[in-house]
Amino acid sequence: MAYFDYTSAKPVDERVLEAMLPYMTESFGNPSSVHSYGFKAREAVQEAREKVAKLVNGGGGTVVFTSGATEANNLAIIGYAMRNARKGKHILVSAVEHMSVINPAKFLQKQGFEVEYIPVGKYGEVDVSFIDQKLRDDTILVSVQHANNEIGTIQPVEEISEVLAGKAALHIDATASVGQIEVDVEKIGADMLTISSNDIYGPKGVGALWIRKEAKLQPVILGGGQENGLRSGSENVPSIVGFGKAAEITAMEWREEAERLRRLRDRIIDNVLKIEESYLNGHPEKRLPNNVNVRFSYIEGESIVLSLDMAGIQASTGSACSSKTLQPSHVLMACGLKHEEAHGTLLLTLGRYNTDEDVDRLLEVLPGVIERLRSMSPLYRR
Numbered sequence: 243m244a245y246f247d248y249t250s251a252k253p254v255d256e257r258v259l260e261a262m263l264p265y266m267t268e269s270f271g272n273p274s275s276v277h278s279y280g281f282k283a284r285e286a287v288q289e290a291r292e293k294v295a296k297l298v299n300g301g302g303g304t305v306v307f308t309s310g311a312t313e314a315n316n317l318a319i320i321g322y323a324m325r326n327a328r329k330g331k332h333i334l335v336s337a338v339e340h341m342s343v344i345n346p347a348k349f350l351q352k353q354g355f356e357v358e359y360i361p362v363g364k365y366g367e368v369d370v371s372f373i374d375q376k377l378r379d380d381t382i383l384v385s386v387q388h389a390n391n392e393i394g395t396i397q398p399v400e401e402i403s404e405v406l407a408g409k410a411a412l413h414i415d416a417t418a419s420v421g422q423i424e425v426d427v428e429k430i431g432a433d434m435l436t437i438s439s440n441d442i443y444g445p446k447g448v449g450a451l452w453i454r455k456e457a458k459l460q461p462v463i464l465g466g467g468q469e470n471g472l473r474s475g476s477e478n479v480p481s482i483v484g485f486g487k488a489a490e491i492t493a494m495e496w497r498e499e500a501e502r503l504r505r506l507r508d509r510i511i512d513n514v515l516k517i518e519e520s521y522l523n524g525h526p527e528k529r530l531p532n533n534v535n536v537r538f539s540y541i542e543g544e545s546i547v548l549s550l551d552m553a554g555i556q557a558s559t560g561s562a563c564s565s566k567t568l569q570p571s572h573v574l575m576a577c578g579l580k581h582e583e584a585h586g587t588l589l590l591t592l593g594r595y596n597t598d599e600d601v602d603r604l605l606e607v608l609p610g611v612i613e614r615l616r617s618m619s620p621l622y623r624r
């Protein structure tokens with residue numbers, strides 16, 4: 243097996259699992275309880291909060307645990323807009339955001355907010371000058387991802403925060419970038435930042451929104467007032483502990499791992515692009531170390547993925563989160579690709595257990611798969 247779909251799902255690190263287990267059995271207390279079981283759980287959640295904050299240099303704010311990146315993005319977009327609506331109702335969101343940012347923005351439009359979508363260039367890089375032109379006195383929020391999960395393009399987030407100069411809050415979805423490149427809320431100048439646990443080999447179903455002290459939000463999940471009133475519901479203590487452990491490990495190990503993956507990535511890109519009529523999606527240089535996104539003319543990405551799976555290689559056509567809709571990726575469309583071009587896309591995302599042997603196997607199998615599928619394609623001129 244050669245697994246190249248780490249952006250869709252990652253295995254939990256063994257060290258993380260070990261840290262979680264006691265909180266599923268003997269240390270099962272509820273952090274809100276006022277007895278020793280509760281105190282122990284509360285302390286564990288607090289420790290995890292500090293570790294997650296430290297990973298992004300987040301001493302100037304707080305971490306709110308959520309059920310994942312989707313909820314963190316909803317909290318950032320809806321929670322910030324609702325709380326700050328009296329300052330203005332104008333919001334800017336990049337066209338290549340994950341649907342967990344775009345759909346909350348669309349929801350706000352229905353509530354009377356004015357949302358504008360920031361266009362991107364052919365490599366998916368956000369047009370900073372558009373933000374500069376569109377910024378108004380009533381602009382309250384700008385949301386741009388740190389890096390794109392499909393095409394790997396790293397966004398000029400520092401430049402964006404310089405343009406904003408504190409005039410509007412900046413939300414950064416760092417789901418795809420944490421653990422791959424440096425993520426430092428101070429260097430970026432972020433006011434809110436989304437982090438996902440599974441993307442750093444922690445458990446699924448937990449994530450966080452880091453929030454700068456000065457940024458005020460309205461909760462979107464109401465109830466018992468946990469997480470400082472910003473996210474009600476009894477805390478998922480084992481998963482939060484696991485997320486904290488994953489953050490601690492990532493802080494120590496990401497640089498070396500990114501270097502290793504970058505080398506494997508470049509080996510794949512250099513060789514795959516030798517296949518005729520194949521093109522790289524996303525930025526050639528400013529790209530995540532684990533991302534390879536290539537399109538092949540005349541064939542469908544789904545057929546490539548199915549053929550590779552039969553050969554023991556797992557890959558993807560794009561965002562796993564939107565594959566249910568069968569629509570071409572909104573990210574590739576925003577980059578200016580035609581429908582048929584977007585459909586011929588193969589996404590390979592690398593991770594901890596990929597080796598040179600995996601890459602050898604991929605490079606051995608893929609050219610034959612493309613050739614066979616093209617030989618069956620009515621579009622391919624032989």
Ligand SMILES: Cc1ncc(COP(=O)(O)O)c(C=O)c1O
Pocket residue numbers: 249309310311312313315340342387390391415417418438563
């Ligand atoms: C950039 C980005 N943001 C948000 C999400 C949503 O994450 P989740 O489905 O874990 O809530 C994803 C998922 O792939 C993503 O890639």
